[in-house]
Each structure stands twice: as structure tokens, then as C-alpha cells.
Amino acid sequence: MQMQDLNGKVAVITGASSGIGEATARLLAAEGVHIVLAARRRDRIEALVEELGNQATAIETDVTDNSQVEWLFAQVKDTFGGLDLLLNNAGLGIHAPFTDSSPEQWRGMIDTNLIGLLNCTHAAIPLLKGRPGAMIASVSSTGGRYGVEGWSVYCATKYAVVGFHETLRKELGAEGIRVSVIEPGAVWTEFGHNLPEQALRERREALDALHAEDVAQAVVYAFAQPPRVLVQEILVRPVKQVAP
Template structure:
């Protein structure tokens, strides 16, 4: 197992859920953190909480659907740390809607965050990793990146795209010793999901779902493998989940 102590990790969607759990796990293991989310207040609270582990933590409030704000994040990383070792592309959004009821505005919001923002963050991180000839990109997809789910068509489309993007860049980046992992959680007990129908809410509540910390442990597992080991894809579901 490879230590992440002293490494610089950028985590998006870090103010709650999987991102927050991952930030806390990394902090306990000595990683220095750049935390990214839209909420300035939530990020400040998390930053103060994690500093107790004796690591360097900075927060960068940003809307990752805006190119200039993505670039601002990595300008801050470069000026503060001068490098990045791990990028966890966790920020994401899902809006339940059948295709006949959707709107271009809604579709664009989901695609711009889940896919375009993820690609842009990866682009910026990789430009810093290539001169180092090391690094690890962890993209959070979903079981919805493997199966089509009624009501989640646009969300599924973005997550399928994340899988294809991850496999493509994995092949591009081998020569720079940069590893790429896509993680696909099933149902997780978080605040994720907008416009969810009651039947979905009841189904999730009745299941012994994954916790955010379970996914954080999976992320920690992949980034601590020996340098010659690359976990390319990790699908993690609750035992009770069929699909």
C-alpha cells in the first residue's frame, strides 16, 4: 500500500456527501487538501474541521459549470501548492424527469457539471501532472453509467460518458505514469437527487444503502495501491440492490 501522506489532493463536491467523507479520510491519512464546492459557508466549516488533523487545507468556492471558475481553482492550486497528485472528480447533479417533460436548460445544467466540468477539471489537473510524470485521476460515475434508468436519462447519459472518457484518457496518460480510475457507486445515503418521486424516496429509505464513508474507503483503496497497480474501474453496490 502506498501512503498519501503529504500528497496534494483536489476534491470537488467536497462540502457534503461522498466528497466530504473522502476529504476526511484523506485528511486522517495526512494528505493536504484543496476542497471545491459552490457553498462558501459549508466549505469554510469543513476546512476548519479538517485542519485539526494537522494537514494543510484550502477551500475554493467555485461553480464548475463555468470555465473561468474551473481555471480559478487550479490557479489557486498552482500558486499555493505548485503541484497536484490526486484529483477526485466527485461534483455531480441528478434531476429526475421523463424526457417529454425536460427542458434544454435542465439538461444543460446536468451535462455542464457532470461531464463538461469534470473534463475541464481533468484537463487542468493533467497539465500539472504531466511534468511531474505522476498523478491519479478518480472520476465518480455511477451504476447509472452501466444501465439505463427511466426518469434519469440525462444523468445516465453523463455517467456513461464519464466511463468512456475515463477509459480513453487512461490510455492517453499511461506514458506519463498517470493513473485513471472510474468509481461507480450504487445507491448511497446522501442528499443527492432533485425532483425525486415519492416511490424513489421510499425505495431508497427502505434499503440498507451505502454510506458516503463506504465510497470514500473505495476511493482511498484505489489511490493507495502500489504505483505499478492501476485499478481502472470499481463498481460498488449495496448488497440488496438488484440493478
């Protein structure tokens, strides 16, 4: 297989304190990529820096706060001069029938899943220009393709992510910036924190759910393609997840 040599490239991962973000950081670091870990939980990303050593940097960031996002990417520019991969992974899902949900819950999901992603993407684009194989990759969901009961607002944010990426791909393609969206099904992560733990475990065991590392491999596969190649969309779900 003809893949890019990723050694020496620079990546920013949001939501890097657990799950898919954490797993992708480990996998990219093993390929020689320097990882900038961005998340609200400073202790978690600093612990990951201790594990990855000089391959990683931790910057506490709330992606919903554009001033924090601008500071994050200013640090990336000052330290590295540019960026090769932005992985928009920070996300929030709150389970509730729409009639039982609240405006505060809607805003929380929209601010994190959509506004936060837009903040980071807007700040990253100038640093991606002129870098061969540069990529913006975002973690969406099967819920960005199919409506799922109890997740109406979450699904709405993920549909928006897919639509945004389809348009952004057309805007940035001529500059050689690749735009890719990853759509996982059920995964063993902290996602779904407001659901009973036992119910989550039973569902994921029944589906033989993906591990975070499985999704991380999809991200790295897309990023490691030759610069002329765009893997535009990856839908990855457990074999046993035969319905959305």
C-alpha cells in the same frame, strides 16, 4: 497490504461540500493528504476546513465556469507546486421521464456532470505530470453502465464519463498518470433533490443504501495503490440492490 504512504500528498475534490466529496476529504485528511475543497457552497467548505484544520483549503468554485476552474488550479500550482489526486465528484441529477424534461434540465446535467469534469481534468493534467502515483478519479454511477427509467439524460452524462475515462487512460498511461472511475449504486447523500424526500428515504432504507464513507473508502483504496497499479474501475453498490 503494500499501499502508498499518502502523507504530504495534495488532492483537489470537487463537489466537496457534502456527500461523497465531504466523506473522501475527511478520509484523505486522516491519511495526511492536504485537501483543496472546491464547491459552490462556500459556507459548507469553510466549515469543513474548520474541522480539518491545516489539512484543508477551501476555494469556492463552479466547475461549469472554466475561468473559475483555471483560477482554482492556478492557486493549487502556486501554493503546492503540483497535484497528486483530482477527484471529480461534482454532479447533478434531475429525475424526469425524457418526454417531461426540458432543455434547461439537460444543459444543467451536461454542464455539471460532463463539461465541468472536462474543465477540471484539462486544468489538472499539467499539475499531475511527474508526480509518482498521480491519479484522476471521477465519480460516475451505476447509471453509467445501465439505463434507468426517469434518468435518461443523467445516465447519458455518466456513460460519457466512463467512455472519456477509458480513452483518457490510454492517453495518459505512458506518463504514469492513473485514470480511475468509481460507480456507486444507491447512496445516502443529497442526490436526487428533486424527488420527494419520503420516496428517497423509503428506497434507500429498502436497499440498505451505501453511506458516503463507503464510496470514499473505494476512492482512497484506488489512490493508495502503489504507483504502478491502476484500479481502473470500481463498481460498488448495496448488497440488496440487485437491479440497476
